[in-house]
Amino acid sequence: MRKGLAKLTLTALLFGLWTPVGMPSAEAASVTVLSENFESTAVGQVPAGWVATTGANLVSVAEDTGGNGYLTTTESNNSVPNTADYTFAAPITTDFTVDMRVKTQQITSSYEGYFLILRDSAGDKVLELLFNGSTISRRYGSNLKTSVKTGIVANQWYDVHVAVDMDTKTYSVAIDGTPVASATNVALYKATATEVAQYGFSSYRYQSGSLQVDDLLVTKEVLNEAPAAVSLNVYGTPAPGQTLTGTYLYTDADADAQGASTFQWYRGTLADGSNKTPIAGATTLTYTVASGDVGNYLWFEVTPVAAAGILVGSPALSAPVFVAIPGNVLPFDGSGRFTDELTQLNYAFRNSGVTISSGGVIGIGGNLSYYSGASSFESLSIDVTFNKWALNFTTADDLSVFEAVYNTATGSLVDGKQVELVRKLHPELMSSGVQYVKATYELAEPLTPGTKYVHVKLPQAGYFSSTAVAGDFRIDLIDFESTQSSSVPAEGYVIDPMANFSMYAAGGDTSNLQAVNVAGNLSLVRTFGTTTYVKRVDTSIASTAMTYAAPSGKDFKSAYIEGYYFANQPTSPSFELWTSTDGVTFTQFNTAGIYHHPAFGSSANNSIPDVLQANFLPAGVKYVRVRIAGNIGNGFPYITKLAFGYGNEVVVQPVDTDITIQRVTSPITIDGVVETDASGNPTGSWAGSERIHIAGVIDNNGDERSAEIFLKYDEKKLYVGAKIKDPTSMVNTRTGTSIWNGDALELFMGDEDMDFTQHPDQVGTMLPSDRQLVLGSGNEYGYQSYLYMNGAYSKPLIFMELVRDADGDGYTMEAAVPLYALGITNPWEGKSLLMNAALSDGGYTSRGQWGWTTNGEAAKKARGQFGTVTFAPSTAPAAEMTLSASYNASTQLVTVTGRTLAVSNNFVTLTVKEPAGAVDYVAQAVSNATGNFSFSYSLSGSGAANGTYTVKVGGAGVKVPQATTFVVTGQ
Numbered sequence: 001m002r003k004g005l006a007k008l009t010l011t012a013l014l015f016g017l018w019t020p021v022g023m024p025s026a027e028a029a030s031v032t033v034l035s036e037n038f039e040s041t042a043v044g045q046v047p048a049g050w051v052a053t054t055g056a057n058l059v060s061v062a063e064d065t066g067g068n069g070y071l072t073t074t075e076s077n078n079s080v081p082n083t084a085d086y087t088f089a090a091p092i093t094t095d096f097t098v099d100m101r102v103k104t105q106q107i108t109s110s111y112e113g114y115f116l117i118l119r120d121s122a123g124d125k126v127l128e129l130l131f132n133g134s135t136i137s138r139r140y141g142s143n144l145k146t147s148v149k150t151g152i153v154a155n156q157w158y159d160v161h162v163a164v165d166m167d168t169k170t171y172s173v174a175i176d177g178t179p180v181a182s183a184t185n186v187a188l189y190k191a192t193a194t195e196v197a198q199y200g201f202s203s204y205r206y207q208s209g210s211l212q213v214d215d216l217l218v219t220k221e222v223l224n225e226a227p228a229a230v231s232l233n234v235y236g237t238p239a240p241g242q243t244l245t246g247t248y249l250y251t252d253a254d255a256d257a258q259g260a261s262t263f264q265w266y267r268g269t270l271a272d273g274s275n276k277t278p279i280a281g282a283t284t285l286t287y288t289v290a291s292g293d294v295g296n297y298l299w300f301e302v303t304p305v306a307a308a309g310i311l312v313g314s315p316a317l318s319a320p321v322f323v324a325i326p327g328n329v330l331p332f333d334g335s336g337r338f339t340d341e342l343t344q345l346n347y348a349f350r351n352s353g354v355t356i357s358s359g360g361v362i363g364i365g366g367n368l369s370y371y372s373g374a375s376s377f378e379s380l381s382i383d384v385t386f387n388k389w390a391l392n393f394t395t396a397d398d399l400s401v402f403e404a405v406y407n408t409a410t411g412s413l414v415d416g417k418q419v420e421l422v423r424k425l426h427p428e429l430m431s432s433g434v435q436y437v438k439a440t441y442e443l444a445e446p447l448t449p450g451t452k453y454v455h456v457k458l459p460q461a462g463y464f465s466s467t468a469v470a471g472d473f474r475i476d477l478i479d480f481e482s483t484q485s486s487s488v489p490a491e492g493y494v495i496d497p498m499a500n501f502s503m504y505a506a507g508g509d510t511s512n513l514q515a516v517n518v519a520g521n522l523s524l525v526r527t528f529g530t531t532t533y534v535k536r537v538d539t540s541i542a543s544t545a546m547t548y549a550a551p552s553g554k555d556f557k558s559a560y561i562e563g564y565y566f567a568n569q570p571t572s573p574s575f576e577l578w579t580s581t582d583g584v585t586f587t588q589f590n591t592a593g594i595y596h597h598p599a600f601g602s603s604a605n606n607s608i609p610d611v612l613q614a615n616f617l618p619a620g621v622k623y624v625r626v627r628i629a630g631n632i633g634n635g636f637p638y639i640t641k642l643a644f645g646y647g648n649e650v651v652v653q654p655v656d657t658d659i660t661i662q663r664v665t666s667p668i669t670i671d672g673v674v675e676t677d678a679s680g681n682p683t684g685s686w687a688g689s690e691r692i693h694i695a696g697v698i699d700n701n702g703d704e705r706s707a708e709i710f711l712k713y714d715e716k717k718l719y720v721g722a723k724i725k726d727p728t729s730m731v732n733t734r735t736g737t738s739i740w741n742g743d744a745l746e747l748f749m750g751d752e753d754m755d756f757t758q759h760p761d762q763v764g765t766m767l768p769s770d771r772q773l774v775l776g777s778g779n780e781y782g783y784q785s786y787l788y789m790n791g792a793y794s795k796p797l798i799f800m801e802l803v804r805d806a807d808g809d810g811y812t813m814e815a816a817v818p819l820y821a822l823g824i825t826n827p828w829e830g831k832s833l834l835m836n837a838a839l840s841d842g843g844y845t846s847r848g849q850w851g852w853t854t855n856g857e858a859a860k861k862a863r864g865q866f867g868t869v870t871f872a873p874s875t876a877p878a879a880e881m882t883l884s885a886s887y888n889a890s891t892q893l894v895t896v897t898g899r900t901l902a903v904s905n906n907f908v909t910l911t912v913k914e915p916a917g918a919v920d921y922v923a924q925a926v927s928n929a930t931g932n933f934s935f936s937y938s939l940s941g942s943g944a945a946n947g948t949y950t951v952k953v954g955g956a957g958v959k960v961p962q963a964t965t966f967v968v969t970g971q
Contacts, residue, residue, distance in 0.1 A: 033088050033096065034199060034218040038069040046071070052084035059084040059201065062212075070101075070214035075113075075203035082203040088218075091121055091195035096220035098162040098199075104131040106209025107154045113211035116162065117200030126193045127164065127171055131211065136160070136175065139189055148183045149175050157214070169193060224309040225253040229261070229302040232318035238298065239323065240291045246300030246318060247285075256306040264315075266299040267292075270450040271320050271376070273299060293323045295406045295452065297374075322374035325349075325406055329373035336378070336484030340370075341477045350413060354458065360385070360474040366458040368475075369404060369413055375482040377451045379489040382441040383476040389435045389526050390468035397463035398423075399441055399473075404453035413453055420444040422493050422643045424560050425529075427609045428596040434606045437529065444493040444643070449483075465522075490557060490645035494548055498639055499532040501545070505583065505623065508545035512537050516638075527607045528564050530640045536628060539635040546626040546639070549583065550646050556621045558645035559589075561612040563628075563637035572629065574637040577612055580623040581652065589614055592845040593700040610637055616698040620652035657853055657867030659690045659835075661711045663828065663874045664719070668712060670814045672803030674721040676708075686710045686721050692867075694839050696725070696850040703727035703809070705848055707745065707839045711869065713827050715877045715960045717816045720747070720775070725810040728843035730802060732778025737793050739776035739784050742842035745813060747773040748861060749822065749835045749869075756864055763864025770834075770863060771822055775815055777802060787821055796821030820961070827871035834866040880958050885951045885966045892939045894921075894966065896951055900931040903957035908933045915947030927955070944971045 036047055041061045046052040052059040059073040059082050073082040102115040116129040128139035129148070136149040136158065152158070161174040169191050173183035201213055229248045236244040246265075250258045265287045268276030276299060279287070287298070297320035304313040327349045332338045340347045342361045345354070347370070354366035361368065370377075382399065402415040422444040429438035447454075459473050481487060496503045499517065501510045518524035519531040536543055550556045559577050573595050578586040596611045617624075624644055628637065668685045675684040682689045689710035696706035704725040712719045722745055732742030740746065750770035753759050759767060766772070768790040775798070776784040783800040786793055799816040819827060837852040838860040849857045853867045883898040896910060904927055912921040927933040933953075946969050954961030 030219045031222050032217070032219050033092060034086060034216060036086075036216045038071055038214060041069065043069075046084060050084055050086050053080075053082050056080070057082040068214070070212050071201065071216075072210060072212040073201075073203050074210040075205065075208055077206055077208045079205050081205040084201045085198055086200075087198045088196075091197040092218075092220045093166060093195050094221045094223070095166055096164050096196070096218060098160075098164075099215070099217040100160050101157045101214045102131075102160055103155060103157045103212050104152065104209065105155055105211075106207070107131075107134040107152055108209075109133040111207045111209050112204035113207075113209060114200070114202040114204070115211060115213050116160070117202060118164075118196045119198045119200060120190065120193055120195050121197040124190050124193070126188055126190045126196050127162070128189055129160065129162070129173070138173070138183060138186070140187070141189070146182070148173055148180050164188075164196070166194070224256075226310040226313040227252040227256065227258070227304040227306040228313050229304040229316040232300060232302060232316055234298070234300050234318050234321045238289060238293075238321045240289050240294060242289050244287045244289060244298065244300070244321065245285060246287075246302070248302045248316065250304055252304075252306055252309070254309050256309040259305040259307040259311065261305045262303045264301045264303075266301060266317075267296050268299070268320075269296055269452075271297055271322075271374070273297070273317065273320065275450075289323055292408055294408050295323065295325045297322050324373060325371065327371060329371050330480055330482075332372075332375060332480070332482045332484065335486065336375070336482040338480045338482075339477055340480070342475060349453065355470075357471060358474060360476040361458075362470040362474050363458050364464060364470050364473075365460045368456040368458075368478075370454050370456075370478075370480065371406075372452045372480075372482055375484060376449065377447050377454055378481045378483045378485050379443050379447065379487075380454060380481065381443070381479045382456065383478070384439050384441065385474045385476055386437055386439070387435050387468075387472040388437050388529050390465050390472035391459075391526065391529075392463055392465060392522065393525055393529055393531065394462050397460040399459050399475075400457045401441075401443070402455040402457070403448055403451045404455045406453060413455060415455055417448065419447065420493075422495055422560070423641075424613060424643070425562055425609045425611050426596065427598040427611055430598045430600075430608070434598075434600075434608050437609070443489065444495060444645075446489060446491060488647065491554065491647045492551070492645070494550070494556075494642075494644045494646065496548070496642040497530065497532055498534040498641060501534075503548065504545060505547040505549045508547050510545045512541055512543055513545055528638065528640050529609075533564075533638040533640045535635060535638045543628040544578075544625060546628075546642070547583075548624050548642070548644055550622050550644075550649075553649055554646040555619070555649045556617055556624050556644050557647045558617060559612070559614040559624055560641070560643040561626055561639070562641040563610050563639045564607045565610055565636035565638075566607050573612070574610055574629055575612060575639065576627040576629065577614055578625040578627060579617055579621045580625070581620045583623040586623070586625055589617065591697055591699060607636075607638075609640075613700070615700045616702060618695075619650040622649075655693065655695075655853065655867075656690070659692060659711070659867065659869045661690075661713050661718075661827075661869055661871050662688045663872055664712045664714050667714060667717070668719045668721075668814070668816070670799045670801045670816050672801035672812050672814050674710065674723055674812050674814065676723065680708060682710050682721070686712065689721070692837050692852050694837060694850050694852055696839060697848065699844075701727075705839065705841050705844065705850060707837070707850075709745075709837050709852075713819070713871055715828075716819060718819055718822060718824070720745075720813070720815040720817060722813040723810070724777070724813060724839065726777075726839075726841050727809050728841065729804055729808065729811045730777050730779060731842055732776050732784075733780050734776070734778070734842075735781050735784065737774075737786050737788075739778070739786070740774050740840065741847070742840065743777035744840045744842075745775045745777060746838040746840065746860070747775075747835065748838070748863070748866065749773070749833045750863060750866075751823075751831065751833050754832065754834055754868075764862045766861045766863055769823075772861075773817065773822070775800065775813065777811065777813060785815070794821070825963070826876070828874040828876055830871060830873035832868055832870040834863055835869045836860060836863075836866045877960055880960065881953065881962045883951070883953055883962045883964050885949075885964050887939070887949075887966045887968055889968075889970060892944070894937055894939060894949075896935040896953070898933055898953060898962070900927050900933070900955060900958060902931075903927070903955075904929050904931040906956040908953060908955035910935045911952050913950045913952075915945055915949065920949065939968065939971075944968055946971050 038061045041047045044060045062072040113131040118127040134152045135147045137145045137147050159176050164171040169188050170185045173180045228251045231249040233247045265279045265282035266276040300318040303315045330338045348368045349371035350369040352367045354361045354363035401419045403417045404413040421441045424440050426438040500515050577589045579589050580586040594614045598608050692709035694707040698704050707724045710721040734742045752769045772788040785798045786795050801814050804811045839850050840847040851860050854860050854865050881900050885896045910923045914920040948965050952961050952963045
């Protein structure tokens with residue numbers, strides 16, 4: 001056999017030059033999937049790997065008079081199609097093309113011959129082209145065809161090219177080198193196809209005629225991937241004069257060899273590389289560290305280049321290498337913190353004019369500088385002790401902090417920005433000498449990112465009186481935090497020096513306030529440590545005018561209130577802090593530990609400070625208000641400073657007080673594990689549970705008390721899962737009905753008068769029918785719980801498990817509570833309850849008593865403030881028992897009969913309750929072989945009461961006890 005190569009080559013060139021609209025132009029390699037010219041197959045056979053029909057439905061290779069081989073078949077209208085199929089070695093999932101020559105010997109209107117059938121692995125047709133009378137057509141649905149080319153001539157070869165885009169699920173057709181507009185970017189026969197696995201060739205079983213195909217070529221696109229550089233490392237000592245070597249691993253998914261990859265070294269001051277710049281001439285694998293690199297980071301970059309395929313890959317960058325400056329570097333711990341207790345000076349990078357004295361550093365105008373090394377500073381705070389009677393408190397001369405940079409040329413530090421500070425007093429740390437004051441200087445604004453040097457300047461000479469000595473102002477310690485610390489410093493402060501009323505929010509009545517300037521009176525300046533303060537005109541009237549608004553887009557995060565009183569310490573706080581999210585409704589913030597008095601307040605015949613310091617305000621606080629209480633003696637307190645830290649606003653979501661309890665398909669394993677995702681949503685057995693959120697409190701030490709509670713149910717139990725935050729977790733040494741007085745979780749619930757119309761006067765308490773479930777969180781005496789209702793205590797069998805968090809700052813509780821003990825029957829009917837949940841921490845003031853819908857001991861039982869929980873409606877459990885009860889008035893005999901449907905020869909237990917709810921009769925029997933059982937007893941002599949009696953029967957193998965009633969009259 002011989003082939004017309006010239007025509008095939010020309011056709012291939014035409015197809016290669018034509019790119020149908022919408023085809024991707026990405027660089028790619030083509031791989032041949034099927035190439036068959038039928039030259040090497042004997043006449044009357046099919047090529048190896050093909051599957052074809054034989055006999056009367058023969059599909060085989062034939063040869064024309066010129067010796068050219070091709071695949072042919074002749075249909076005889078025998079109701080059986082003639083077919084030949086070729087399955088590809090692997091399904092095609094990328095873009096591909098099909099090239100072929102085809103002809104037909106029959107062009108009558110009803111004739112059909114399928115020369116291109118593409119199927120997926122499931123056998124579904126993906127694309128189909130055919131001769132249809134005197135046209136070439138495409139199929140686009142069952143019995144749906146449309147013409148691609150008309151005027152087909154019998155016994156003439158046609159060159160067909162098909163380009164398939166597997167991304168867009170479309171294809172385009174060209175015939176004899178001309179694209180067909182009506183068949184460009186048309187949808188595949190199977191619009192959802194993800195692969196093509198087989199080529200097919202077929203006659204139509206009801207039409208006679210001959211069909212041929214030749215020069216079949218299927219090629220698929222294989223995208224050539226760019227090379228990559230991975231596993232970059234820098235070896236060597238990062239010090240001036242030393243050589244660093246960059247290493248990397250070259251990879252290429254297409255096995256393209258490496259070409260001339262390029263290299264570049266970079267220098268920058270920030271570890272994240274955001275300000276790195278290329279080092280001129282540093283374009284080889286090695287780099288010699290220069291003196292100008294000191295205090296900077298270095299990076300090694302590789303741009304991989306392949307010798308073939310896609311040549312250039314994406315640049316890859318090594319981790320930064322820091323070139324340290326000779327000198328002391330702060331040894332931050334794993335949490336990014338370090339405290340210099342100043343018992344020596346070997347942690348300061350530089351120091352001058354200072355000496356160690358009395359466990360701290362003194363020195364009028366002295367200097368301490370610190371270096372963070374490879375890290376950067378995030379924040380710092382400075383604890384000091386000063387003698388207020390020896391100081392002038394001139395602002396310009398006060399202790400100061402500067403960001404600094406290192407001058408590599410001179411080896412000296414150069415001051416940059418001065419950082420604003422806020423001074424906070426610690427009266428609780430003062431000793432009996434009223435002149436010695438403890439304070440902390442904190443940053444009132446963030447440090448510039450990348451700050452590696454800070455310069456602390458002790459107060460200058462003008463800050464001290466003429467008789468003062470250096471020891472009258474001492475730095476006791478400095479706390480540093482690096483950028484590795486998890487704490488979030490304030491973005492800024494609203495600081496009011498109390499010089500006037502200009503910083504108050506609009507609308508406050510300042511008529512009873514007076515701003516006092518004492519700058520010319522050193523005695524008063526030294527008394528109050530400031531030159532200005534605010535006091536009341538009429539000291540018997542409380543003041544609420546001092547209201548402050550957070551900057552736009554910010555929330556207040558902390559509060560500091562400083563004032564002075566004289567001699568006698570007030571019996572109650574002399575000022576209060578109130579917070580608000582809207583500037584209208586304010587709530588007093590009174591978390592334990594925020595108010596600080598000197599221990600010697602009542603004995604000092606002098607003005608001494610009083611401080612309220614709230615380190616963590618609730619989320620979403622937009623306004624703060626300072627209230628000066630009335631009737632404090634001697635006209636005090638005088639307010640000397642207010643400072644409110646702020647940060648990014650937090651959108652506070654309203655509390656969801658309407659919860660649906662989902663039903664489980666199988667019992668939850670009580671193992672003390674409640675899995676949640678990164679957003680706190682429950683997963684695993686608890687997936688789908690709505691969240692009961694107890695916000696709790698973050699105390700002044702930053703410790704959180706809160707709870708996330710999840711509920712589910714089945715036919716017999718209410719499941720409780722809780723993730724609880726408590727820094728003193730699982731401490732409850734109480735027993736019995738006293739476990740409420742320690743770590744515990746309480747649930748309050750009731751289903752009577754849910755709209756409060758029957759007992760409107762009882763919304764502030766619990767009804768007799770309401771229940772209180774207490775789940776103890778201690779394990780000293782085993783897991784304990786109890787149920788309280790209408791003055792009575794009971795201890796139903798509750799399965800519990802507690803697991804303390806790995807960090808010790810919380811625990812997980814799981815419990816399975818019998819529904820019958822809670823008085824809940826048939827929850828699958830969509831029943832609703834009023835409910836509140838309360839968290840107790842035995843180690844917190846008044847146990848905290850934070851609730852879902854309330855806060856505090858007094859409010860937690862106020863049913864009018866409860867939320868609502870509803871059991872998700874579900875299919876009732878399959879009937880397990882038939883039950884009936886009757887009463888014979890003449891014989892006074894009660895008869896109870898029934899049958900257990902799934903078990904037999906098992907114990908059955910009967911309980912009968914009289915109309916008032918007391919147990920009237922209890923008995924047990926064994927069902928017979930068919931599950932039938934019966935009970936009978938006489939009401940005679942039992943003091944029977946008229947009314948409805950409740951019968952409940954349960955037993956071994958019965959998940960849900962059944963209940964019925966009978967009525968007694970005439971007694």
